[in-house]
Amino acid sequence: MMDYSGILSDRVQSLAPSGIRKFFDLLESMKDGISLGVGEPDFVTPWHIRDAGIYSLEKGFTKYTSNAGLGVLRAEIAGYLHRRFDLRYDPQKQIMVTVGGSEGIDSAIRALLNPGEEAIIPVPSFVCYGPLVTMAGGVPVYVGTKRENEFRLTADELRAAITPKTKLLILPYPNNPTGAIMERKDLEAIAAVLEGTDIIVISDEIYAELTYGQRHVSIANIPGMYERTILINGFSKSHAMTGWRMGYACAPQPIIKQMLKIHQYGIMSAPTTSQYAAIEAMREGDADIELMRQEYDYRRKLLVDGLRKLGLDCFEPRGAFYVFPSIASTGLNSDEFCERFLLEEKVAVIPGTAFGAGGEGFVRMCYASSAENISEALKRLEVFINRL
Amino acid sequence: MEDVLRLLEKDARFTPQQLAAMTGKKADDIEETIKKCEAENVIIGYTALVDWDKVDPNAVTALIEVKIAPQRGAGFDRIAERIYQFEEVESLYLMSGAFDLAVVIAGRSIREISEFVFGRLAPIDGVTSTATHIILKKYKDKHRVFANQEEQQERLLFT
Incomplete structure (x- = not known):
């Protein structure tokens, strides 16, 4: 048996693998799962x-x-x-x-x-x-x-x-x-x-x-x-x-x-x-950009408004397509919040800790997802928070 | 107002609360705007977009080109009115070009369509000719594609 760890580059081996994947494998197997996790446009290329x-x-x-x-x-x-x-x-x-x-x-x-x-x-x-x-x-x-x-x-x-x-x-x-x-x-x-x-x-x-x-x-x-x-x-x-x-x-x-x-x-x-x-x-393509930006903006406001109504602290994100609310008020840490929210309500969001120090107490929600999905995710979030 | 109308056109199920959040307006104001639009017939109605091919395989939709002789004083409107009063007529447009009116009708069978054309449409005074085109397949309506869209598999799940 070869000892690959002795052969492979120390530098490469020192890099941490992504810990997020296990969440998503779980989501894939769920019916009615909603993902606000993926960080890419939900639009198809024009x-x-x-x-x-x-x-x-x-x-x-x-x-x-x-x-x-x-x-x-x-x-x-x-x-x-x-x-x-x-x-x-x-x-x-x-x-x-x-x-x-x-x-x-x-x-x-x-x-x-x-x-x-x-x-x-x-x-x-x-x-x-x-x-x-x-x-x-x-x-x-x-x-x-x-x-x-x-x-x-x-x-x-x-x-x-x-x-x-x-x-x-x-x-x-x-x-x-x-x-x-x-x-x-x-x-x-x-x-x-x-x-x-x-x-x-x-x-x-x-x-x-x-x-x-x-x-x-x-x-x-x-x-x-x-x-x-x-x-x-x-x-x-x-x-x-x-x-x-x-x-x-x-x-x-x-x-x-x-x-x-x-x-x-x-x-x-x-x-x-x-x-x-x-x-x-x-x-x-300039007109495409405006069209998609407008759509993201609607969803952004929908999500921020919904989170604030649920009492989550959330500054107004003015760029990209992410909202980064604090979930400290729930008493859970980021990982617990994401794992339980996924298992109990089938909604995937990403723990802030995945993005480095300072992310603890926050989660990332991506609004490059339909208004319907966002509304449904907010409904489930309300149920989730009320149960905690 | 235009932003609210565009959003509702996309999805009529948005609630005033959702519309308020998305446009940064007050829900009460949104409700008022919608009521006003309804009263003024700016919003004509709300419907579901149904793919009837999946429900009734025999259902037929036809587009009928109609040529008419305009009437003194009333132009095309009077004849158009006589056509759109029929329940079967789904939509009716006045056209520029080779014919005057485009009539879209939905029927349960070809027979029903032909009965409509020969029994009701053609006899109307002022209708000079008709040409009936059967719609074979509906690909897209109101910006919605009817075929089940294939989703890309194995997307990267986290970026």
């Missing part, structure tokens, strides 16, 4: 975008593209970022098409970190940043954001986390799982801390199109930040294209040049069919 992908297959466009992605697509992305977010990137030198936002995050981290260097990661946040930093030989430094600040990263929190070894700041806003956003004034405060350092920001803006009540502001728009920002975005959330695996990274040319090497050797090029679909999304 037909005209799917059709563009199909048409590219009919034409036989099945070869690799250039490493950085189709020139036409990069030009469209540059146009889109200017049109929607007032950002300027040179499509030839500063944009790389990636396999989802995730690959962009991975290659950005690997392009920057030397062994032992630190990356500051606000938590609660999506689960990939820490493990990717570890895999790159770096050290994740988690900074707990707070409910009283609506889970925004503050200048003081950032300043306290910076050491001589700090190389990166990951900025995951609009935020999964809290729904927090960073407004211009918040970003300016962060910029003031970073000014004069060599810290690079990886700004994960995959939910940039999904904000409610105000447009998203990129940190790359704050004076002095453009040259130290790697912008990560993609089509998954804005255009309901998760399965196409289409993202992009934008950064100053010297950074993109190095990221492109990692991409070139690890990936070659992003899927060609998806790239053609993405061109259509950029050219004709």
